Amino acid sequence: MEKSSTKNEKPLVYFASTAVECLEGEATLPAKFKRMIKRLNFPEKMENKKVVVKMHFGQDLGYTTIHPLFVRILVQAIKDAGAKSVNIMDGDASNAVGRGYTEEVVGCPAVSCFGKDGKYVQKEKIGFRTLDEVLFSQEALDAEFFLDLSHLKGHGDCGFGGALKNIAMGVVPGESRRKLHSLEGGLTIDRSKCVYCLKCFNACKNNAIKADKTKREIDFFFHNCTYCQHCLMVCPEKAIKMGDRKFEGFSEGMAIVTSKFLKKFKPENLLFINFLTNITIYCDCWGFSTASLVPDIGILGSEDIGAIDTASLDMVKTENLLPEGLPRNRKLLDKGKHLFERIHGKDPYLMLKFLEKYYDCSMKYQLEEVK
Numbered sequence: 001m002e003k004s005s006t007k008n009e010k011p012l013v014y015f016a017s018t019a020v021e022c023l024e025g026e027a028t029l030p031a032k033f034k035r036m037i038k039r040l041n042f043p044e045k046m047e048n049k050k051v052v053v054k055m056h057f058g059q060d061l062g063y064t065t066i067h068p069l070f071v072r073i074l075v076q077a078i079k080d081a082g083a084k085s086v087n088i089m090d091g092d093a094s095n096a097v098g099r100g101y102t103e104e105v106v107g108c109p110a111v112s113c114f115g116k117d118g119k120y121v122q123k124e125k126i127g128f129r130t131l132d133e134v135l136f137s138q139e140a141l142d143a144e145f146f147l148d149l150s151h152l153k154g155h156g157d158c159g160f161g162g163a164l165k166n167i168a169m170g171v172v173p174g175e176s177r178r179k180l181h182s183l184e185g186g187l188t189i190d191r192s193k194c195v196y197c198l199k200c201f202n203a204c205k206n207n208a209i210k211a212d213k214t215k216r217e218i219d220f221f222f223h224n225c226t227y228c229q230h231c232l233m234v235c236p237e238k239a240i241k242m243g244d245r246k247f248e249g250f251s252e253g254m255a256i257v258t259s260k261f262l263k264k265f266k267p268e269n270l271l272f273i274n275f276l277t278n279i280t281i282y283c284d285c286w287g288f289s290t291a292s293l294v295p296d297i298g299i300l301g302s303e304d305i306g307a308i309d310t311a312s313l314d315m316v317k318t319e320n321l322l323p324e325g326l327p328r329n330r331k332l333l334d335k336g337k338h339l340f341e342r343i344h345g346k347d348p349y350l351m352l353k354f355l356e357k358y359y360d361c362s363m364k365y366q367l368e369e370v371k
Helices: 029-040 042-046 068-080 093-099 163-168 174-181 199-203 230-234 247-262 305-315 339-344 350-358
Strands: 012-017 050-054 085-090 110-112 121-128 131-137 145-151 153-155 159-161 187-189 209-212 217-220 240-242 270-276 298-302 366-369
Touching: 012 029, 012 305, 029 042, 029 068, 029 298, 042 068, 050 068, 068 085, 068 145, 085 093, 093 110, 121 247, 131 174, 131 247, 145 163, 153 339, 159 163, 159 339, 163 247, 163 305, 163 350, 174 247, 187 217, 199 209, 199 230, 230 240, 247 350, 270 305, 298 305, 305 350
Parallel strands: 012 366, 050 085, 050 145, 085 110, 145 270
Antiparallel strands: 012 298, 121 131, 153 159, 187 240, 209 217, 270 298
16 A cells, blocks of 8 residues: 655545446445555554444434445455454444444444443543543543544534544543533523523524523524524624634534544554545434435545545535535525535534644645545
8 A cells, every 4th residue: 555644745535436437336336445445455454453443323213324335344344454353333332223233234243432331431631621521432442443434424513523523522421522512602691681582592593592481591502503693683682792603612622632532542553434425414413314415425535534534525515515405494604615614604624723733634635536
């Protein structure tokens, strides 16, 4: 395999496109995926190592996770490379069965990141604003090789989810995810001025304002907030104020957590694969699926997390938007350079800019298509 990067070169990102040149099996995406894996040289990387594949199993009514066929191909390639062992992993292993990620189908066990009791974790100090510490999956840290298998999606809090989010939100338990979400904000309400007229609630088209009839209070759900400020403008009591767009703090916190985790491994024991298929408005953790925002694009593979996520974002084009991928009451925002930003109001590249600050990765890349 060619070296994926040097200090003076752009990291290499392999790309297997969904496009076919002829109606033959070898021209389709699964066959291209096999050829991509050969280019990534698994035997050199994984021989005699305990390998974990961190992915998202999905849950409830979700059906647009990575197809089990691709997971089976990947697991078989890891075995053929001479790995000591291989497991696929997510926060709750019980969700694997509903999407077909069983040992009989994919060829290896599905395990929980946090052990059978949910407490197999390692504490890590963070020290960023209110994010004092997080708990990392000890199951993941016990691995000798970590493969980040991600499914690109939109995300209401940081614009998108890919390789970075699959680590920052995927290898920490619920209590740590709640701490990360506490970094959100940007709109505040002065409850002494609020008269519970619900004009803000009625003006919000994105369900980002919640109304508590019992307490007669409103609150914000920043995952759905696009910072359009309609609530602020219609408030007759001027009870709502806009501060900094605090999604930036959430994006930075995600980057810091990811960098802390990646530094637990030597760079040669890390690999990143992103699936750009069934790209929907929200991530797989929502427990339901919607129509795709854009046509399926393909699969990317790289040794550099910054390069693969940047390349993934660059391939998602606003002009390719499929209207049915948006809820019927949802319109694109006028401002924003990327499709995800025009949907969610958050710059999806920001997390990656922060990651470059904390970890040795690159937003530059050299794309090489696997035919």
